[in-house]
Amino acid sequence: MANKVIVETNINGDPVELLCEPRQSLLEVLRDVLELTGSKEGCLTGDCGACTVVIDGRPVCSCLMLGVEATGKKITTIEGLAAGASLHVLQQKFLENASLQCGICTPGFLMSAKALLDRNPNPTEAEIRYSLAGNLCRCTGYDKIVRAVTDAAAAMAGRGRPAHGTVPSETASGMAGEMLAKGEVK
Amino acid sequence: MAASSTNGFRVIGTRPIRHDGVDKVTGRAKYGADYAFPGMLHGKVLRSPHPHARIKSIKVDKALALPGVKAIVTAADLPELPDKMEAAGEQAVNLNHLSMNILARGKALYDGHPIAAVAATSPHIADEALRLIEVEYEVLPPVMTVEDAMKPGATILLPSLRNKEDGADKETNVAAHIQFKRGDVAEGFKQADYVIEREFKTAMVHQGYIEPHNAVGIYNADGHATIYCSTQGSFVVRGLSAVVLGISEGKIKVVPAEIGGGFGGKIPIYLEPLSVLLSMKTGHPVKMTMTRAEVLRATGPTSGSTIRCKMGATKDGKIVAAQCWLAYEAGAFPGSPVGSGAMTILAPYNIPNVLVDAYDVVVNRPKTAAYRAPGASNAAMASETVVDELAEKCGIDPLDMRLLNGVEEGTPQIVGPPFKRIGFKETLEAIKNSPHYQSRLTGANRGRGVASGFWFNVGLQSSAMVNLHTDGTVSVVIGSVDIGGTRAAQAMIAAEVLGVDINDVRPTIADTDSIGHTDVTAGSRTCFATGWAVYEAAQDCVRQLKERAARQWEKKPDEIVFENGTLSPAQPGGDIKPMSIKQIAPRLARTGGPIVGRATVNARSVGPAFASVCVDVEVDPDTGKTQILRATIAQDAGKAIHPSYVEGQMQGGMAQGLGWGLNEEYFYDDRGILRNTGLLDYRMPTCLDLPEIETAIVEVPTPGHPLGIRGVGEVSIVAPPAALANAIYHAVGVRMTELPMSPPRLLKAILKKRAAGEAQAAAAD
Ligand code: FES
Ligand code: FES
Numbered sequence: 001m002a003n004k005v006i007v008e009t010n011i012n013g014d015p016v017e018l019l020c021e022p023r024q025s026l027l028e029v030l031r032d033v034l035e036l037t038g039s040k041e042g043c044l045t046g047d048c049g050a051c052t053v054v055i056d057g058r059p060v061c062s063c064l065m066l067g068v069e070a071t072g073k074k075i076t077t078i079e080g081l082a083a084g085a086s087l088h089v090l091q092q093k094f095l096e097n098a099s100l101q102c103g104i105c106t107p108g109f110l111m112s113a114k115a116l117l118d119r120n121p122n123p124t125e126a127e128i129r130y131s132l133a134g135n136l137c138r139c140t141g142y143d144k145i146v147r148a149v150t151d152a153a154a155a156m157a158g159r160g161r162p163a164h165g166t167v168p169s170e171t172a173s174g175m176a177g178e179m180l181a182k183g184e185v186k
Numbered sequence: 187m188a189a190s191s192t193n194g195f196r197v198i199g200t201r202p203i204r205h206d207g208v209d210k211v212t213g214r215a216k217y218g219a220d221y222a223f224p225g226m227l228h229g230k231v232l233r234s235p236h237p238h239a240r241i242k243s244i245k246v247d248k249a250l251a252l253p254g255v256k257a258i259v260t261a262a263d264l265p266e267l268p269d270k271m272e273a274a275g276e277q278a279v280n281l282n283h284l285s286m287n288i289l290a291r292g293k294a295l296y297d298g299h300p301i302a303a304v305a306a307t308s309p310h311i312a313d314e315a316l317r318l319i320e321v322e323y324e325v326l327p328p329v330m331t332v333e334d335a336m337k338p339g340a341t342i343l344l345p346s347l348r349n350k351e352d353g354a355d356k357e358t359n360v361a362a363h364i365q366f367k368r369g370d371v372a373e374g375f376k377q378a379d380y381v382i383e384r385e386f387k388t389a390m391v392h393q394g395y396i397e398p399h400n401a402v403g404i405y406n407a408d409g410h411a412t413i414y415c416s417t418q419g420s421f422v423v424r425g426l427s428a429v430v431l432g433i434s435e436g437k438i439k440v441v442p443a444e445i446g447g448g449f450g451g452k453i454p455i456y457l458e459p460l461s462v463l464l465s466m467k468t469g470h471p472v473k474m475t476m477t478r479a480e481v482l483r484a485t486g487p488t489s490g491s492t493i494r495c496k497m498g499a500t501k502d503g504k505i506v507a508a509q510c511w512l513a514y515e516a517g518a519f520p521g522s523p524v525g526s527g528a529m530t531i532l533a534p535y536n537i538p539n540v541l542v543d544a545y546d547v548v549v550n551r552p553k554t555a556a557y558r559a560p561g562a563s564n565a566a567m568a569s570e571t572v573v574d575e576l577a578e579k580c581g582i583d584p585l586d587m588r589l590l591n592g593v594e595e596g597t598p599q600i601v602g603p604p605f606k607r608i609g610f611k612e613t614l615e616a617i618k619n620s621p622h623y624q625s626r627l628t629g630a631n632r633g634r635g636v637a638s639g640f641w642f643n644v645g646l647q648s649s650a651m652v653n654l655h656t657d658g659t660v661s662v663v664i665g666s667v668d669i670g671g672t673r674a675a676q677a678m679i680a681a682e683v684l685g686v687d688i689n690d691v692r693p694t695i696a697d698t699d700s701i702g703h704t705d706v707t708a709g710s711r712t713c714f715a716t717g718w719a720v721y722e723a724a725q726d727c728v729r730q731l732k733e734r735a736a737r738q739w740e741k742k743p744d745e746i747v748f749e750n751g752t753l754s755p756a757q758p759g760g761d762i763k764p765m766s767i768k769q770i771a772p773r774l775a776r777t778g779g780p781i782v783g784r785a786t787v788n789a790r791s792v793g794p795a796f797a798s799v800c801v802d803v804e805v806d807p808d809t810g811k812t813q814i815l816r817a818t819i820a821q822d823a824g825k826a827i828h829p830s831y832v833e834g835q836m837q838g839g840m841a842q843g844l845g846w847g848l849n850e851e852y853f854y855d856d857r858g859i860l861r862n863t864g865l866l867d868y869r870m871p872t873c874l875d876l877p878e879i880e881t882a883i884v885e886v887p888t889p890g891h892p893l894g895i896r897g898v899g900e901v902s903i904v905a906p907p908a909a910l911a912n913a914i915y916h917a918v919g920v921r922m923t924e925l926p927m928s929p930p931r932l933l934k935a936i937l938k939k940r941a942a943g944e945a946q947a948a949a950a951d
Binding site: 021023031032035036037038039040041042043044045047048050077078079081082087091094095096097098100101102103104105106107110128129130132133134135136137138139140141142143144145146 | 201203204206207208210211212213214215216217219220222310393394395396397398444445446447448449475477478669670671828830831833834835837838840841842864865866870872873874876878879
């Protein structure tokens with residue numbers, strides 16, 4: 001009895017036919033069957049976001065989905081983020097802001113950030129932090145990642161980037177940022 | 187914010203894009219788990235479900251009979267090693283214990299201890315095979331806390347551990363007792379007007395790197411093995427795997443993959459020798475990766491601890507005596523960082539009378555590994571909150587208290603020679619002058635706390651090569667893995683010396699056959715020591731370039747000057763035109779052949795690191811939840827090569843310290859089983875939990891280092907838990923003495939304080 005199933009899907013703009021076992025996660029299929037190892041495994045339980053891909057416009061933990069569920073879907077992985085030889089503005093801003101240290105979380109953050117900016121091109125810092133809260137980074141303390149996403153949104157909208165190394169109150173972060181904005185903390 | 191300057195430097199102090207960046211933002215960079223080879227098998231580890239048990243038998247026949255299973259190994263397949271210490275990175279390891287941690291022999295000593303390993307044609311089949319291995323255990327009582335382990339009559343983990351103090355020779359769980367002394371503490375406390383004494387408990391926490399451990403082992407019929415893995419030290423993997431496997435070191439080549447975080451936890455070996463052993467048995471490459479649960483159960487954590495700290499100060503704020511008692515959980519085998527806890531706990535202060543006792547205690551928990559300034563955060567939680575209390579008693583600002591008692595150049599260390607030039611007080615001044623500390627914090631249940639941290643840093647050995655190519659570009663070859671901008675910093679140092687553009691330098695990390703010995707990427711040593719080697723290797727290139735020019739111009743090498751990438755005669759004149767590297771490079775073949783600069787260092791003059799931090803919090807008195815409103819860190823970097831990555835180390839370490847302070851904790855149940863084996867329950871800070879972390883780089887050059895570099899990787903984690911505790915006190919008036927200060931713990935303390943207040947009020951009525 002055949003163990004494997006044929007899956008027809010679309011990955012990074014190309015139609016893909018693949019064979020996988022029903023028990024294989026989408027992450028495993030991407031990495032081990034298709035050799036798209038840019039999506040990373042940090043937990044397999046949906047807690048770290050390193051495996052994030054964009055499916056039909058939404059960020060999804062590919063470790064929480066089976067490969068067979070990819071049938072008929074449009075999937076973008078980190079390998080499909082750059083347009084040919086030129087980097088996506090998010091990738092460029094991650095590099096300029098030194099937003100990665102070890103880089104293992106980077107593909108997942110980029111995909112979550114892409115999904116965010118695709119549906120909300122002008123997010124507040126609180127919205128950025130909220131949207132990225134499903135991605136864990138243990139190296140950076142997140143500051144430079146949030147800056148890169150802010151910068152990318154500004155660049156995509158044709159605005160200048162906020163000066164590096166300054167702390168304008170509207171970019172001070174999270175709850176603290178909102179409190180600052182409301183004048184609750186100085 | 188970054189106060190770093192480019193004074194006198196062309197490249198150093200700028201912020202170029204890292205050379206491995208494009209690979210890492212496109213998913214092309216290969217981490218250990220990304221390797222695949224033809225015919226590759228997948229390995230999995232069977233782990234003990236008991237924290238303490240005698241292994242009576244292991245039956246593998248059923249598992250071996252499963253189609254697709256190719257081999258199963260147990261400790262019987264490894265040589266039994268002697269009880270002997272060998273250096274490995276920041277810590278020395280006992281070979282017998284090392285081997286017993288790879289595969290349990292005789293006894294399982296923690297929940298998750300490896301018992302056997304399987305190789306099969308797919309990871310799923312390997313998993314199924316694990317369930318078919320039959321292990322008979324005799325369950326023994328677990329010993330989970332230092333208090334229980336130190337009790338007379340405690341269950342013994344390792345019969346080979348002996349207590350020989352006072353002429354006795356008894357079984358014990360105390361692997362070491364360390365003591366430091368200065369002056370006379372009893373006399374010292376007599377001079378004190380205020381004495382504070384507190385007992386602290388800190389929970390076991392994990393480094394939390396996002397990438398689980400991995401290894402691919404390939405053993406060839408000619409007796410040579412290759413290991414691909416994510417590690418902080420490829421030479422450590424080679425050396426220790428050879429010992430565990432009983433083969434000679436030269437027969438193993440380690441190819442370091444990109445590494446997805448380590449923080450000390452990827453210095454030890456776990457899967458590497460198993461992957462080779464399974465490859466030996468099967469003749470196939472064998473890939474092994476851990477699940478997150480395996481990472482949490484069986485790798486890395488750093489010690490939980492019990493610490494007593496007593497300090498006395500005179501009315502005017504001078505600390506006159508301090509006595510500390512520290513006991514750290516080593517895990518199942520000796521080697522907790524209690525020694526560095528003991529050496530760092532009072533290190534920032536010049537205290538005339540000191541007595542420190544420290545105990546390394548084995549318990550039925552995973553063998554602990556280094557974690558960023560190992561042992562220092564636990565210790566600082568104790569001393570830095572006691573200093574805060576003393577400052578309050580004396581009515582002195584907590585930063586001024588630290589300035590008054592802080593060490594500086596010439597202050598004798600408690601252990602070791604007097605400090606050379608250090609930047610402790612500069613970090614305190616930087617916090618004092620920061621926009622954060624200068625701002626006013628108002629509102630109910632809000633408080634501000636400061637604290638400082640010290641870390642030694644290490645030097646150790648590094649090798650580097652700098653190759654000049656015929657187009658005038660340069661490659662830099664090092665043996666230190668890139669855990670957070672290493673390539674960029676090393677390339678910048680070479681570019682600075684050689685006067686070439688940063689984009690004309692390509693940094694490469696070599697395998698263990700292709701570069702001289704290089705110690706671990708740890709101990710805040712890489713930029714310092716490997717950077718030193720790259721600096722010297724680049725200087726070696728310059729020396730050779732001068733020789734070439736001298737020959738061409740018929741002069742002596744010392745009559746040639748090299749400046750900004752251009753060679754020229756010291757005495758201008760004649761028709762000699764200066765030559766740039768770009769001009770001379772294509773002519774190397776005609777002027778004596780290739781130029782390869784080489785250097786090795788065994789760096790000794792290490793500059794210790796200091797950081798001071800400030801945090802503002804708001805506590806919800808009804809739930810005990812602490813929200814961090816603002817956080818700032820000032821750290822001495824000696825000389826910041828790439829300020830963005832220095833800031834990154836400061837922010838990253840601080841984020842880990844804040845997680846340690848508020849949330850992170852290993853939960854063992856009463857049977858000694860780890861209950862939070864996933865990242866939902868072992869909850870590390872997300873970007874919603876943290877504010878922006880503001881940074882102030884202080885630059886007090888390390889004497890002796892050609893660029894003044896000071897390691898920056900670790901000290902940032904030391905002070906945050908204590909700063910949080912101080913901030914929480916100033917917010918709600920309770921002194922927290924347990925980590926983490928999670929909502930239930932903090933709420934309990936708040937309610938206790940409230941009840942005491944009500945009782946007092948009732949008594950007064
Ligand atoms: S691997 Fe999918 S969320 Fe962690
Ligand atoms: S850069 Fe290492 S986990 Fe984010």
